[in-house]
Structure formats: structure tokens, C-alpha cells
Amino acid sequence: MQLLFVESVFLKSINECDLVVVGAGMAGLAAAAQASAMGKRVCVLEKSGGPGGRMATRAKEDGCWDHGAQYFTARSTEFRAQVQQWLDAGLVAPWREPIAVWDGEQLSVSRSRERYVGVPQMKSPLENRAAGLDVFYHTQVTQVQQSESGWAIETNQSQWRAPNLILALPAPQSQALLPAGSAAHALAASAIMEPCWALLLDVERPLNLPFAAAFVNDGFLSWIAHNNRKPERDTGECYVLHATAEWSRAHLEAAPEFVQTMLLEEFMRVLAHWLPCQQLPPVHVRYVHRWRFARATEHDAPAAAVLPEQGLALAGDWLTDARIEGAYCSGVAAAVGLCG
Ligand SMILES: Cc1cc2nc3c(=O)[nH]c(=O)nc-3n(C[C@H](O)[C@H](O)[C@H](O)COP(=O)(O)OP(=O)(O)OC[C@H]3O[C@@H](n4cnc5c(N)ncnc54)[C@H](O)[C@@H]3O)c2cc1C
Structure with missing residues (x-):
């Protein structure tokens, strides 16, 4: 046993x-695809078992729940072009259902904004993108070190050497890997990322609400979505609830059982x-999830922090506007800045 352990460490x-x-979220895969298109040999290291990051879906036989990002918009020319490719490939679809805003007294319902979702799951376009790249899953980066010959990257199961490195992570996770005292470390430390508790439910009978989702500006829920009213999500009566950043922060370390009881009561109150x-x-709780680093609060930063002389770039939504489109643009900017 002892011998085997020693071997695994040294081998x-x-x-x-x-x-x-x-x-391997939106920023990392956008960066990798861009650098790959520029002729670079690129490897993506991802700690979880699949791509998508916060564009996440929990799928079961009897239902599915997008428990991270809910939809995305596309404003910039570059992201609109990318979204058009995904639309043509059937990987995303417009979400045209009415969305409401609830202020505690009144509901206003509109379907005016152009919104898109991945189909059949939020992460579908990223799964497709990852399939064309060398992505190593279950591979958590534990240390990065710079030397004259480039970057030495240590993971839970392998070591990597490369002249260039892009960290496409939420700011606190980048900060944890960067050398203390460096400019990149200071930039990552300057971003504040708010948490979000999410509750996934199914309801025994249709509620027949006159809208597919609602922004909630009353109490401690911020969003309620009927997931089946997104395209290609037919099974079940699946609902996703998000708590506000303030409530999630105040209850960050609370027991999941407490969180689910509180969010469920609040859902019933709003209903x-x-x-x-x-x-x-009757409503059944299927899952409770804590996003420790859900979204960054606004702060001044470049779209991607590129340090070409160090062969280093930081990317992620926290460098832009805390949205999927921002993550995409940040990833592309990091790759172009580093490899161009
Ligand atoms: C609850 C919630 C709701 C949201 N709603 C919306 C919305 O409606 N519209 C919208 O546009 N945006 C929304 N967002 C934001 C959107 O999800 C993000 O902007 C976008 O997905 C961020 O992509 P990213 O690549 O920057 O980061 P991430 O998606 O977080 O990707 C980072 C990846 O790095 C991996 N990782 C972390 N540490 C390591 C390590 N040490 N080694 C290896 N891998 C590591 C993670 O597993 C993850 O896959 C929402 C986010 C949340 C959480």
C-alpha cells in the first residue's frame, strides 16, 4: 500500500x-476556442466532471432545472455572431415566454427583451464547444508557478508546463492561485462576488401562471422560473428559485435544510x-444548491487582464458585467491579447 502511494505521487x-x-465555463472555453483557432496547442483543465461552470443544469429522468444562469442576451457584434452560429446549429433557442416583475403588490408582464437559452440545457453550447477541444475533467489546479521557462501548473493528478496561462475562474478562485503581491492577485482581490442559494422544486399540478418566470423585488427571493417553459424542456413541473444576494450572504453557511425550508415558505407566500x-x-424539494461565487458586483476592470510579458491572462464574467455575454467577450479578449 505504502509503495503504491509513493509511486502515485512521483509518477x-x-x-x-x-x-x-x-x-471550462463560458470564459475558459471561449478563450480556448479562440487560441486554438489561432493555431495554438491548447489544454483546458476543469475541476468538475463536465463543462459549463455556472451555466449549469441538473437533469433527471422526470425533470430538469437550470439552477445557475437562467438565460442570456446578446448585444455586442461578436457575441451576436457567436449566438447566430449556435442558433443555426440548434444549440440555443430564443426564449420568448412572458417574464414578469413583481414588486410585492403588482405584477408587470412583458416579453419585450430578446433572450436566449441553451437547448436542451443551458450548458449545451458549451458541451458542443468543449467536444472540439482538449479538456481534462476532474482536474483541479492546485498551484501555478512561473519560472524562466514558463508556467508550471500542478493539479490533483498531473503536472503541466506551458509558456502561456489563462485563469478563467471566479475572481476569488483566481486570487487563490496567483502569487500574493502580484498585480494580477491585487486585481482579483478587488472583485467582490456575491453568493446565491438556489432551490429546485417540482410541483404536483400545473400552477398555470400567466408568465414563465418573474424577477421578484419583494422579500428574499430574487427570481422564480418555471423551467419547463423554456424550449425543449418538456418533462415535469420544474421550478427554480433564487434567493437574493443579501439573504444568501447572510445565510452563506446555513444548513441546506434550513435554506430549503425558508425558500419554500417564501415561494408559498409569493404564490x-x-x-x-x-x-x-403539493410541492417537492428536489435539490438545494449554494453558489458561493454567483455574480460580481460592479467594479472597474478591463474585459480581460492580459500580462503578455508574464504569459498570463485573467478572464471571466467578473472582469465585465457579470453575465454570460461578458464571460464570452472576456475569454476571447484574453486569448487574443495573449496569443495575438
Ligand atoms: C444563480 C446564477 C444566476 C445567473 N443568471 C444569469 C443570467 O440569467 N444571465 C446571464 O447572462 N448570466 C447569469 N449568471 C452569470 C453567468 O452564469 C456567468 O456570468 C457565466 O456563466 C460565468 O462564466 P465564467 O466562465 O466566467 O465562470 P464559470 O462559469 O464559473 O466557470 C469557471 C469554471 O472554473 C472551474 N474551476 C474553478 N476552480 C478551478 C480550479 N482550481 N481548477 C480547475 N477548474 C476550476 C469551475 O468548476 C467552472 O467550471 C448567473 C449566475 C448564477 C450563479
Whole structure:
């Protein structure tokens, strides 16, 4: 046993490429695809078992829940072009259902904004993108070190050497890897990322709400979505609830059982306003999820922090506007800045 352990420590393979990208969310995969198109040998290291990051879906036989990002918009020319490719490939679809805003007294419903979702899951376009790249899953980067010959990247199961490195992670996770005292470390430390508790439910009978989702500006829920009213999500009566950043921060270390009880009660309270005089059907909690680093608060930063002389770039939504489009643009900017 002892001998086997010693061997596994010393036999960690050393791999080489032109660019290592850490993180297979929207920013990391956009960066990797861009650098790859520029002729670089790129490897992506991802700690979880699949791509997508915060564009996440929990899928079961009897339902699915997008528990991270809910939809995206496309404003810039470059992201609109990318979204058009995904639309043509059937990887995203417009979400044209009415969305409401609830202020505690009134509901205003509109379908004016152009919104898109991945189909059949939020992460679908990223799964497709990752399939064309060298992505190593279950590979958590634990240390990065710079030397004269480039970057040495240590993971839970391998070692990597590359002249260029892109960290496409939420700011605190980049900060944890960067050398203390460096400009990149200071930049990452300057971003504040708010948490979000999410509750995934199914409801025994249709609620027949006159909208598919609502921004909630009353109480401690911020968003309620009927996931089945997104395209290609037919099974079940699946609902996703998000708590506000303030409530999530105040209850960051609370037990999941407490969180689920509180969010469920709040959901029932809001539903009683929306569906007065109705017997509400039984609701079943399917999953509770804590996003520790859900979204960055606004701060001044470049779209991507590129330090070409160090062969280093930082990317991620926290460098832009805390949205999917921002993550995409940041990833592309990091790759162009580093490899161009
Ligand atoms: C609850 C919630 C709701 C949201 N709603 C919306 C919305 O409606 N519209 C919208 O546009 N945006 C929304 N967002 C934001 C959107 O999800 C993000 O802007 C976008 O997905 C960020 O992509 P990213 O690549 O920057 O980061 P991430 O998606 O977080 O990707 C980072 C990746 O790095 C991996 N990783 C972390 N540490 C390591 C390590 N040490 N080694 C290896 N891998 C590592 C992670 O597993 C992850 O896959 C929402 C986010 C949340 C959480």
C-alpha cells in the first residue's frame, strides 16, 4: 500500500502545450476556442466532471432545472455572431415566454427583451464547444508557478508546463492561485462576488401562471422560473428559485435544510399573492444548491487582464458585467491579447 502511494505521487505525468486554460465555463472555453483557432496547442483543465461552470443544469429522468444562469442576451457584434452560429446549429433557442416583475403588490408582464437559452440545457453550447477541444475533467489546479521557462501548473493528478496561462475562474478562485503581491492577485482581490442559494422544486399540478418566470423585488427571493417553459424542456413541473444576494450572504453557511425550508415558505407566500383563493398543489424539494461565487458586483476592470510579458491572462464574467455575454467577450479578449 505504502509503495503504491509513493509511486502515485512521483509518477504524476508532466504534459506540455502552448497554452493552459483553467476553467471550462463560458470564459475558459471561449478563450480556448479562440487560441486554438489561432493555431495554438491548447489544454483546458476543469475541476468538475463536465463543462459549463455556472451555466449549469441538473437533469433527471422526470425533470430538469437550470439552477445557475437562467438565460442570456446578446448585444455586442461578436457575441451576436457567436449566438447566430449556435442558433443555426440548434444549440440555443430564443426564449420568448412572458417574464414578469413583481414588486410585492403588482405584477408587470412583458416579453419585450430578446433572450436566449441553451437547448436542451443551458450548458449545451458549451458541451458542443468543449467536444472540439482538449479538456481534462476532474482536474483541479492546485498551484501555478512561473519560472524562466514558463508556467508550471500542478493539479490533483498531473503536472503541466506551458509558456502561456489563462485563469478563467471566479475572481476569488483566481486570487487563490496567483502569487500574493502580484498585480494580477491585487486585481482579483478587488472583485467582490456575491453568493446565491438556489432551490429546485417540482410541483404536483400545473400552477398555470400567466408568465414563465418573474424577477421578484419583494422579500428574499430574487427570481422564480418555471423551467419547463423554456424550449425543449418538456418533462415535469420544474421550478427554480433564487434567493437574493443579501439573504444568501447572510445565510452563506446555513444548513441546506434550513435554506430549503425558508425558500419554500417564501415561494408559498409569493404564490398566495399570485394565485389568491386557490388550493396550492403539493410541492417537492428536489435539490438545494449554494453558489458561493454567483455574480460580481460592479467594479472597474478591463474585459480581460492580459500580462503578455508574464504569459498570463485573467478572464471571466467578473472582469465585465457579470453575465454570460461578458464571460464570452472576456475569454476571447484574453486569448487574443495573449496569443495575438
Ligand atoms: C444563480 C446564477 C444566476 C445567473 N443568471 C444569469 C443570467 O440569467 N444571465 C446571464 O447572462 N448570466 C447569469 N449568471 C452569470 C453567468 O452564469 C456567468 O456570468 C457565466 O456563466 C460565468 O462564466 P465564467 O466562465 O466566467 O465562470 P464559470 O462559469 O464559473 O466557470 C469557471 C469554471 O472554473 C472551474 N474551476 C474553478 N476552480 C478551478 C480550479 N482550481 N481548477 C480547475 N477548474 C476550476 C469551475 O468548476 C467552472 O467550471 C448567473 C449566475 C448564477 C450563479
